[in-house]
Amino acid sequence: MKKGIVLLLLAALAVMQYVRTSSEDQNPYLVTDYSRLHPVKVQRVIQGKAEEQLAELVREAKDKGMKISIAGQRHSQGGHTYYKDAIVVDMTSYNKVISVDPKAKRIVAQAGATWEDVQKAINPYGLSVRTMQSLNTFTIGGSISINAHGRDIRSGSLIKSVQSFRLLTADGSIRNVSRTENAELFPLALGGYGLFGIILEVTLALTDDEIYRESTVLMKLEDYRSYFQNTVLKDSDIRLHIARISVAKDSYFTEAFAKNYTIDRSLLLADHSKLKSNEKWVAPGKLMFHLNRYTDWGKNLQWNLQKYFFVEQSDKIISRNNAMRAASAFMENNEPTENDLLQEYFIPVNQFDGFVTRLGAIVKQEDMNLLNITIRYVNKDEEAILSYAKQDMLALVCLFHAPLSKEGQQRMKQGVERIIEEVITYEGSYYLPYIAYPTIGQFRAVYPKQELFFSKKKQYDPDDVFMNFFYEQYGPLGGGI
Known part of the structure; x- marks a missing residue:
């Protein structure tokens, strides 16, 4: 394995020159989000600085019939943070x-x-x-x-x-x-x-803050739901948990590994509480993920390396604050004509097995380039009007790679719509911060309180001062993409 890692590093030096690592700065008035789809001209971008400044801006927009969109890091992918001819408030x-x-x-x-x-x-x-x-x-x-x-x-x-x-x-x-x-x-x-x-x-x-022992268990995918219900949920000392499903050709939707963070009360927090900031092995990680995007053997290698590093090097000591932070720099992709795009599906725990089988089949049938699936758990919570956790749910965070061309996006939309039909069949939901592939009918089926949400929007904001593409696509005048 060590020899393989050395060869991988040498390959990185030879291949990285072909990987784009930068792009020209955006026109400050031509705005998009992480998806890089649907760039539009906005009136201006304003930095939020003071409370009264922002209040005056809102009053001005209301008086002059202007629109305002609100942006943070702009990592949502469905046009939630900008709108054509609007003022974008960068917070x-x-x-x-x-x-x-x-x-x-x-x-x-x-x-x-x-x-x-x-x-x-x-x-x-x-x-x-x-x-x-x-x-x-x-x-x-x-x-x-x-x-x-x-x-x-x-x-x-x-x-x-x-x-x-x-x-x-x-x-x-x-x-x-x-x-x-x-x-x-x-x-x-x-x-x-x-x-x-x-x-x-x-x-x-x-x-x-707490001290955890990080452990990873490799298993057959068909055993994961039972393992989660009977081992993870029943052990109150397991505080954090994620899992991953193999999308590699040799173990496609048959293997998974579960990563648990279990409290260790015998250790002193002060000995392990320093916050970590720098990511390690970013360059080889970028290469590895790049190969994962474009080749079957790259997907196999990625999965096998994950198994080695996570399963065989288990029992790591880590603080809660550090365990909640994930590495991300290795996944950055700056190719101008394609991108890595997220979709996320929430499935009731007892329906998980049936849905996952259908998900794997659809991804293969539609030839969707699925790079990674992470599983998380969300307790039932219907407090938010647009709540996605109508029951205790296992969330499948799916990272796809797709062309940004009209044809490529139409293929993605077709595949996602088929997946959403299965989500509905299995009484699940999907997450709204991502690209608006689902149809209006699918949105309304999954989010039955959307009518109340939009009626309250008109009550509190009758002139639609606050506007974005999500509202345009799925609101009262919506027509989808």
């Missing part, structure tokens, strides 16, 4: 951590602060976030706007961690929103994709 500069209350286990941060900012602020106090996405580069406001979830299997989706937030609404006023104050807005704006106003600052409930 990444509105990023202060306002206060940390260690005794109450609470933090207040501006919406543009990243999860890394939060972790740096709370780590010295032995505290951790309850729920966050695996990439800590995303903004707090963006994450609660999509009601994100993560590796924690006990705390539910992100809405459960939010105690309150301050919201700049379409009339230019600022409202305190919680479960007791302006309570109707709480489940609308959280998971509301920026359609109810600009989230200014957020109060989050925290939990204790």
